[in-house]
Amino acid sequence: MTNISKEKIDEILNKADIVSIISVYVSTHKKGRNFWAVCPFHNDSEPSMSISPEKKIYKCFSCGASGNAIDFVKNFKRVDFITSLIEVAKNAGINLDEIKNSEQRSKHTSQQEKIFEINEQAMNLFKTIIYSIEGVKAMEYLQKRNISKSEIEYWDIGFAAKNIKLYDKLIEKGYEQKQLLAAELITLKDGKVYDYFFDRIIFPIKNEDDKIIGFSARTMEEITPKYVNSRETIVFKKSELAYNINNVLKIINMKKELIVLEGFMDVIALKRIGIENSIALMGTSLSEFHLKLFKKLKSKIILFLDGDGPGVQATLKIAKKLLQQNIKVTIVNNDTKYDPDELINQGKQEILKIMIEKSIHPIKFVIEKLYQENDVSNPDWLKKYLNETFEFIQMSNDLIVNETFLNELAKITNMNIDVIKKYYDAFTNNHHFNTGYQNDEVSKQVVISTPTKKDNLKPKSKNGEAIAENKILVNLLNTNEFLETISNKIDLIGNVDMRLVIEEVIKKYKNHQYAGHDLKKILKLIEESNLDSSIALMDIVTTPLNNIEFTQKSLDDSFLTLEIFKKIKERDELDIRLKEAKDFQIKKSYAKMKDALTKEIMKLEKIRGNK
Known part of the structure; x- marks a missing residue:
């Protein structure tokens, strides 16, 4: 257990240079006795955060965020108190023997840490190979995809060559076969050991802590599958992927928006044109992991999936999940039939930026998209269309929003608004949707939300x-x-x-x-x-x-x-x-x-x- 005295913390704060600490993360400029910066804790456009070198504090006069150097690092990086204290102590030139001599608990197990370490070593080898004679073909392929050398370096892209065995290199470094099996970097077949990745371009996938949890490997040939991802391990879960989340966490406080894409090539392409606040699901499935992540980030979600049929269906499914969780979401109406990477490679980055800027409410997206394959003369189709649209409208707790879209429905179907409202009332009476809100009487009894039957936090003798x-x-x-x-x-x-x-x-x-x-x-x-x-x-x-x-x-x-x-x-x-x-x-x-x-x-x- 680590015990750090208040006197020690005060010493660290007094000796630390709060301006230099904050300047690592945001641009600062001096004005009078204080320094000023654009506040990273709300959507700020003009410098509204004051930093006092004398008082050793910062304060935003717009959103109210304030505190000392430790608070800033903790809140900006979303780390715990000890981690932020260590960083500030380094700036102050103070050794924290209390921490060094104590047994620090990692959020990961020793087995998980070992896999992270092995993956790091594997990535370093893949990166070395791509710059060697063995990686010439891979470099040429990436250049054709408009991925520059600086991008290769930024994204830690590498190459798994046929002629260089990852297994042999890692064994030489002292790792055991069972450890490489646990990391799923090798395969055993008929008593022989094979590298899992070979003759493919390698893209590391990192978690929120900037640790490599696995890899995605892209073939350069016209074969299927184009991409091969790591097999599941104790650190790599296919339902818990968010490519680029390690970088997004550093800027999300300033952006307050998160663009959700399908593939990591889209993320790389968006970064190329200056859009850095995006992640890739590595597919079209949204899991409980993603929902918890989005809730924690407290940012608006902008869905930007492919514009084809499957992409639209995936968008509707994800949007419904987000609305059910009261997560603010808008949707990019991608009518181009191209994904973001393709649009940027076609030189249409300005069109893409406008598409993102003009992302629309999910209900508007549903009304417009589902109506495109219309058969208004068919009452059964019309009823199905209205029912599917009503499912989304009733998720909104905003009466003005509901009224607006009911009127839009009447306009697009050429139906009388009174008929639309009557049918909507009948639909909602038969299809109750729990928005997660509660009435005043309930909120007096429960501070955050009403416990449900599924609430696993009530004290139970077996739990x-x-x-x-x-x-x-x-x-x-x-x-x-x-x-x-x-x-x-x-x-x-x-x-x-x-x-x-x-x-x-x-x-x-x-x-x-x-x-x-x-x-x-x-x-x-x-x-x-x-x-x-x-x-x-x-x-x-x-x-x-x-x-x-x-x-x-x-x-x-x-x-x-x-x-x-x-x-x-x-x-x-x-x-x-x-x-x-x-x-x-x-x-x-x-x-x-x-x-x-x-x-x-x-x-x-x-x-x-x-x-």
């Missing part, structure tokens, strides 16, 4: 993980006595919504907005923060089980419980992969990893039993 998280939250709501302990171990909180709430409470303490022992005040502060969270706070706070007197020991016990659950989840994940694996060596590797995790769990269980 030890949820109970541990709830106890930690209630303790934090009451007192800041163990604030640093909770801050340092927050990565063990598995529930994303719970972590959001806990991080917000910690922020209120550190910004001196809350001093503890006033539940009414902190619940009101959280409510005013408008968190995208489904935590039923009032239920948790009023449950006797969660309101036991907290000590350092009981807090440690709760975090120990969470660590055990985290290991169990990792083991269960390995168990699934073990059952799915067909190759004996791979099975053997997974079995060893599973046994190691089981031993770790037993060791932690023994520690808990002895407490």
Whole structure:
């Protein structure tokens, strides 16, 4: 456990140059005694953030964002307190022996960290090869696709050559075969080892922490599949891909918009023309991972998928999911039948920028797109068209928006508006849609949202993980006595919504907005923060089980419980992969990893039993 005194933190803040720290992330200029910058925490166009070198603070006079150097780094980079403290301490030239000598917990397991390390080594080899004689063909291909050398360097693009074996190179570096199998960089067949990627251009895929989770490999020949992605590992999940998210997180505070694309070549092309706030889903599926990511970013989503039939259907499906989660979204009406990469390569970047600028409301997109294949003379088609459109309209909680689009429907179908409204009323009576809002009476009882039957955060005797998280939250709501302990171990909180709430409470303490022992005040502060969270706070706070007197020991016990659950989840994940694996060596590797995790769990269980 890391304990850093207030005196040490004050020393760091006093010695750190807040202007130089902030200048790393945004452009600053001196005016009078202070420095000024465009605020990265809201959609700012004119410098409205003042930075005082004397007072060691920053303050935006538009959105109210304020704090010291540690707060800036934490909020800008979306990292925890300790990470931001370390960065500021480096600027101040102060060694943090308290952290160096303590056992720091990583948000990733040792197995995951090892795969990240191996992937990094693999990427370095692929990058070396593309600049060698073996990579000449790949370089020529990329140049034909208008990808420059500077882009190759920026995106860490490489090449997997037939004649250079990745397996041999990594073994020479001291890695074991079982580790390369776990990273899915090799394949065993008939007792022989083969590289998984060969004769393909390699594009690394990174996560939010800038770590390489896997690769996508593009062939240069007219063969299928054109792209081969990494097989699933404990760090690479096909449902959790967001190409370029590592770069987007650095600028999203300033942009406040996120463009969602299908393929990473579209992301690369958009960056080429100065549009940097885009990610690629690496397909057309939107998962729970993406929904949580978008909620956390709190930015408007601009959907820009392909304009063909499948692309339109995927757009409608994704838009519906976003609307159901109350995530603000607009859609690029791509009638060109080309994807963004193709449009840019055709020299139509200005047209593309206008398309993005004029992205439209999902309901307008539905009305226009579904009507293109119309058969108004057919009552069955018309009824189907209206029903599909009504599905989207009823997701809106804005009466003016609904009225506008009902009138537009009447206009496009040449139907009487009264008939349209009557049919819409009948439709909504038979198709109830839960927008996620609640009435005033309910909101008085529950601070953030109404608990549902699916709410897995209510204390249940069988749900030890949820109970541990709830106890930690209630303790934090009451007192800041163990604030640093909770801050340092927050990565063990598995529930994303719970972590959001806990991080917000910690922020209120550190910004001196809350001093503890006033539940009414902190619940009101959280409510005013408008968190995208489904935590039923009032239920948790009023449950006797969660309101036991907290000590350092009981807090440690709760975090120990969470660590055990985290290991169990990792083991269960390995168990699934073990059952799915067909190759004996791979099975053997997974079995060893599973046994190691089981031993770790037993060791932690023994520690808990002895407490």
